[in-house]
Amino acid sequence: MKAPNTLLANTGTTIFTVMSALALEHGAVNLGQGFPDADGPADVVKAAADALLDGRNQYPPLTGVPELRAAVAAANRRFWGIEADPATEVVVTSGATEAITASLMAVLDPGDEVVLIEPLYDTYLPVVKMLGAVPKLVRLEPPKWELPRAELAAAFGPRTKAILMNSPQNPCSKVFTAAELAFIAELLQKHDAYAVCDEVYEHLTFDGWRHIPLMSLPGMRERCMRIGSAGKTFSLTGWKVGYVTAPPKLAAIVAKAHQLLTFTTPPNLQRAVAVGLAKPDAYFEGLAAGLQAKRDRLSDGLARLGFGVLETRGSYFVSADFRPLGFAGDDVAFCRWLTETAKVTAIPVSAFYSESGADAAAAPRHYARFAFCKHDATLDLALARMEAAFAARGAEGAGRALTA
Ligand code: PMP
Ligand code: GLN
Numbered sequence: 001m002k003a004p005n006t007l008l009a010n011t012g013t014t015i016f017t018v019m020s021a022l023a024l025e026h027g028a029v030n031l032g033q034g035f036p037d038a039d040g041p042a043d044v045v046k047a048a049a050d051a052l053l054d055g056r057n058q059y060p061p062l063t064g065v066p067e068l069r070a071a072v073a074a075a076n077r078r079f080w081g082i083e084a085d086p087a088t089e090v091v092v093t094s095g096a097t098e099a100i101t102a103s104l105m106a107v108l109d110p111g112d113e114v115v116l117i118e119p120l121y122d123t124y125l126p127v128v129k130m131l132g133a134v135p136k137l138v139r140l141e142p143p144k145w146e147l148p149r150a151e152l153a154a155a156f157g158p159r160t161k162a163i164l165m166n167s168p169q170n171p172c173s174k175v176f177t178a179a180e181l182a183f184i185a186e187l188l189q190k191h192d193a194y195a196v197c198d199e200v201y202e203h204l205t206f207d208g209w210r211h212i213p214l215m216s217l218p219g220m221r222e223r224c225m226r227i228g229s230a231g232k233t234f235s236l237t238g239w240k241v242g243y244v245t246a247p248p249k250l251a252a253i254v255a256k257a258h259q260l261l262t263f264t265t266p267p268n269l270q271r272a273v274a275v276g277l278a279k280p281d282a283y284f285e286g287l288a289a290g291l292q293a294k295r296d297r298l299s300d301g302l303a304r305l306g307f308g309v310l311e312t313r314g315s316y317f318v319s320a321d322f323r324p325l326g327f328a329g330d331d332v333a334f335c336r337w338l339t340e341t342a343k344v345t346a347i348p349v350s351a352f353y354s355e356s357g358a359d360a361a362a363a364p365r366h367y368a369r370f371a372f373c374k375h376d377a378t379l380d381l382a383l384a385r386m387e388a389a390f391a392a393r394g395a396e397g398a399g400r401a402l403t404a
Pocket of ligand 1: 094095096097098121166169170198200228229230231232237240241242
């Protein structure tokens, strides 16, 4: 028989599924895959349940129910000062995952170049390649993850069609600064390129760091497809409701891609997310403040255990260097050891780097990513388990090689 699609056949199961399965197998506290262990606001969940019972369960409009498109437009204005026409500039999708693919489909032709920033979310590269486009990777370096301007400028060229960027960023929890965004905006204008802006963690920023949508910068309104996720904004990751805000010409093409991918998104969830987006500012502030306290709890605990903990300015995640603990193995081996022995699961940060290309071997392999969007008791249990496992390992380890 002829081989099926080569790229998909060679794509591994996502690291999030792999590590969640391993966590289950070993009864580990799962701080790997990024999902909160408490559901979001009860009134939003109830709105979804009520909407199932009121007889509107057939295909909703292709670009989303009017209530949600209006709510997305209102949220753009309220939080970011972006004016968007709900009728022509908002497309609702089945999660940000679909929104990212649909936005890339909307602008890329085979052979176009796309600038991507490592570390990167796991769907980006395969989708760019599936579309026949050519990825141009630029790498942020720990511990500060600052934008390497010269490398970024060098990645742009006459064939650049778009940049795909993520801020606040998973996994390194960077929030792009106004100056970095201005630099990107200048490159986009110089090279007449688009931006697909994955902003799923737009409301999850800490310590006074504030998310700035690239779309809100001068000259960027016409070039950006700005993506949000109800999963992250309302702690309901299983719902998979995403939304793209884009100028009318682009939004119309994103809608064509959505038409081919899923056509519509469950109407009851859409109506409930509209209720959520209309919540007062206090809800959004409380969400960030609650997560900031959890970040502190986990970061402080990891530092006490001896990890080299990196700064987390946004998102659900803290990354920590495990070398100070005496582990000489790589992050995949460490995360496996941690799950099997300490019964705590984290994600190896190297999973967020391309496996091929000139720089693949130089990707960092000494960070584990821990999700802190969990009950305090869960975070405490994970820390206690790690403390016990490190102590046991230390007691037993004198004579053997300190590899994970
Ligand atoms: N982008 C990033 C950076 C993410 O971390 C996630 C997490 N799930 C997504 C996109 C996907 O969002 P959704 O669940 O809405 O598809
Ligand atoms: N975005 C989540 C994370 O980074 C996982 C989403 C998924 O499992 N696909 O952990």
